[in-house]
Amino acid sequence: MEANYGGGVASDLPEGFPSVIPGWFSEISPMWPGEAHSLKVENILFQGKSDYQKVIVFQSSTYGKVLVLDGVIQLTERDECSYQEMITHLPLCSIPNPKKVLVIGGGDGGVLREVSRHSSVEKIDICEIDKMVVDVSKQFFPSVAIGFDDPRVTLHIGDGVAFLKAVPEGTYDAVIVDSSDPIGPAQELFEKPFFESVARALRPGGVVCTQAESIWLHMHIIEGIVANCSQVFKGSINYAWTTVPTYPSGVIGFMLCATEGPAVDFKNPVNPIEGRVGDKGELKFYNSEIHSAAFCLPSFARKLIPAKAD
Amino acid sequence: MEANYGGGVASDLPEGFPSVIPGWFSEISPMWPGEAHSLKVENILFQGKSDYQKVIVFQSSTYGKVLVLDGVIQLTERDECSYQEMITHLPLCSIPNPKKVLVIGGGDGGVLREVSRHSSVEKIDICEIDKMVVDVSKQFFPSVAIGFDDPRVTLHIGDGVAFLKAVPEGTYDAVIVDSSDPIGPAQELFEKPFFESVARALRPGGVVCTQAESIWLHMHIIEGIVANCSQVFKGSINYAWTTVPTYPSGVIGFMLCATEGPAVDFKNPVNPIEGRVGDKGELKFYNSEIHSAAFCLPSFARKLIPAKAD
Numbered sequence: 356m357e358a359n360y361g362g363g364v365a366s367d368l369p370e371g372f373p374s375v376i377p378g379w380f381s382e383i384s385p386m387w388p389g390e391a392h393s394l395k396v397e398n399i400l401f402q403g404k405s406d407y408q409k410v411i412v413f414q415s416s417t418y419g420k421v422l423v424l425d426g427v428i429q430l431t432e433r434d435e436c437s438y439q440e441m442i443t444h445l446p447l448c449s450i451p452n453p454k455k456v457l458v459i460g461g462g463d464g465g466v467l468r469e470v471s472r473h474s475s476v477e478k479i480d481i482c483e484i485d486k487m488v489v490d491v492s493k494q495f496f497p498s499v500a501i502g503f504d505d506p507r508v509t510l511h512i513g514d515g516v517a518f519l520k521a522v523p524e525g526t527y528d529a530v531i532v533d534s535s536d537p538i539g540p541a542q543e544l545f546e547k548p549f550f551e552s553v554a555r556a557l558r559p560g561g562v563v564c565t566q567a568e569s570i571w572l573h574m575h576i577i578e579g580i581v582a583n584c585s586q587v588f589k590g591s592i593n594y595a596w597t598t599v600p601t602y603p604s605g606v607i608g609f610m611l612c613a614t615e616g617p618a619v620d621f622k623n624p625v626n627p628i629e630g631r632v633g634d635k636g637e638l639k640f641y642n643s644e645i646h647s648a649a650f651c652l653p654s655f656a657r658k659l660i661p662a663k664a665d
Numbered sequence: 666m667e668a669n670y671g672g673g674v675a676s677d678l679p680e681g682f683p684s685v686i687p688g689w690f691s692e693i694s695p696m697w698p699g700e701a702h703s704l705k706v707e708n709i710l711f712q713g714k715s716d717y718q719k720v721i722v723f724q725s726s727t728y729g730k731v732l733v734l735d736g737v738i739q740l741t742e743r744d745e746c747s748y749q750e751m752i753t754h755l756p757l758c759s760i761p762n763p764k765k766v767l768v769i770g771g772g773d774g775g776v777l778r779e780v781s782r783h784s785s786v787e788k789i790d791i792c793e794i795d796k797m798v799v800d801v802s803k804q805f806f807p808s809v810a811i812g813f814d815d816p817r818v819t820l821h822i823g824d825g826v827a828f829l830k831a832v833p834e835g836t837y838d839a840v841i842v843d844s845s846d847p848i849g850p851a852q853e854l855f856e857k858p859f860f861e862s863v864a865r866a867l868r869p870g871g872v873v874c875t876q877a878e879s880i881w882l883h884m885h886i887i888e889g890i891v892a893n894c895s896q897v898f899k900g901s902i903n904y905a906w907t908t909v910p911t912y913p914s915g916v917i918g919f920m921l922c923a924t925e926g927p928a929v930d931f932k933n934p935v936n937p938i939e940g941r942v943g944d945k946g947e948l949k950f951y952n953s954e955i956h957s958a959a960f961c962l963p964s965f966a967r968k969l970i971p972a973k974a975d
Contacts, residue, residue, distance in 0.1 A: 389727030390727060654950055
């Protein structure tokens with residue numbers, strides 16, 4: 356760890372709380388050396404240590420409540436919409452009538468909330484390794500954890516890699532991998548054997564969308580993901596990105612892949628969701644225009660990330 | 666000012682250097698309360714106070730050299746490409762054969778560098794209020810200040826508002842307003858009288874592109890800009906945005922407007938620049954795809970920012 360917590364810790368923050376500005380939470384990591392984003396803390400609501408990671412929830416002064424795992428911001432109430440809506444609707448709006456969906460990770464429930472907007476969906480499995488994340492979300496983030504209330508949802512607490520191995524071949528129309536960074540419990544979710552299990556679990560022409568880091572910070576990781584996916588998935592392979600202010604560099608990317616079968620054109624959604632106001636309220640971020648736009652990459656990234664159409 | 670510099674200042678940083686993490690530069694402002702982005706400092710290269718603002722240049726550990734005006738990051742060597750290329754090529758690629766271009770602000774020279782890629786351009790005026798910015802850029806950012814070397818460039822040191830008033834009606838094909846935030850010397854550049862002067866200085870069907878803050882942080886400012894521009898510009902009016910990791914919230918927007926005259930369709934560039942490798946090297950960020958994509962807004966922003974086609 357190159358982490359340098361320097362500075363003092365305000366007397367009202369507990370010992371060990373990651374703070375470099377007294378009274379502020381600071382996000383410092385070897386994944387983004389030399390920079391740190393800090394949020395002013397009003398109140399620490401929860402601090403715990405599960406079998407897998409340290410879990411913190413705090414009330415920030417301008418981003419609402421914030422969920423932190425192992426020192427890294429996972430979501431804030433103010434900007435969670437862009438991540439949750441994009442990682443969900445990019446895959447689900449790219450195929451007609453998704454029926455069976457698997458979420459790996461995503462224990463906060465936000466992706467479930469978005470999946471459940473799709474009336475074609477009959478079954479939503481979620482496999483989250485850390486029960487503490489689910490419990491904490493239900494307690495502190497009701498507008499996110501609302502996803503668990505949908506009767507189509509079955510929660511499996513356990514290892515996503517093992518879960519996928521036990522899934523009968525061709526079960527799902529879509530798999531969404533809402534993981535943390537590839538340091539810690541999520542590491543295996545970026546490796547080739549995992550992608551092979553995902554491909555097996557998908558029907559022909561099924562799709563996967565996986566959290567795929569930042570084009571500004573992690574091009575080497577992205578190139579690795581693309582290389583793994585190109586070997587495993589025989590359908591379309593595309594990279595998309597969106598803006599999330601509280602993620603490092605302000606952007607996050609998604610790797611979208613399809614298995615061999617009915618062609619999938621990720622850039623041109625066939626299953627529009629916008630305008631459907633259900634019990635989850637209106638979409639805040641996603642629309643069909645921004646779906647297509649998300650696949651347009653800056654030149655420096657386009658050079659290194661080859662897209663593959665069916 | 667709600668700024669809370671808290672914490673200690675490392676002994677190797679001069680007194681008054683904006684640092685909340687010892688040895689790091691921190692960007693705290695009432696424009697983005699409750700959050701701060703920090704960069705690790707290797708070396709302070711310059712600190713000065715001009716008639717208009719405080720100017721700092723430092724070598725960061727992971728973003729190259731950084732230019733700071735009044736405590737706010739203006740550019741870093743690592744990510745300046747996205748801002749400079751987008752603010753320039755969004756307007757210039759939207760009209761055929763731009764010949765006369767005016768840059769207001771932009772004293773670092775980066776926009777000039779991008780304008781000069783356009784071989785149709787015959788004359789580039791730049792009006793920057795602060796000579797210290799130009800001098801500092803020439804000394805510390807040669808790959809940015811290279812824009813001043815183009816023989817088509819005439820530098821005017823002075824107030825952009827006054828400069829525009831003296832410009833004969835209909836002089837320019839395009840005006841680019843590369844300003845800092847509307848607190849400090851750039852405030853007038855966000856007001857209606859300024860936009861009226863810009864419109865007067867443009868030929869019929871001429872275009873302006875102005876720095877227009879963040880959809881995540883400054884929607885009230887953006888709504889004000891849109892309202893002003895809608896009254897002044899009788900052609901197309903569109904808002905675009907891009908990613909700049911070291912700007913607050915990780916995004917920056919641009920207001921694009923056209924005067925009455927030949928129709929301008931900002932979303933569909935008619936004057937592609939990509940692939941032209943001149944003495945400035947290849948474009949790092951901009952391409953025609955990302956030009957069009959930049960106009961696709963998240964739903965929450967689309968609701969508040971009406972676009973107007975010709």
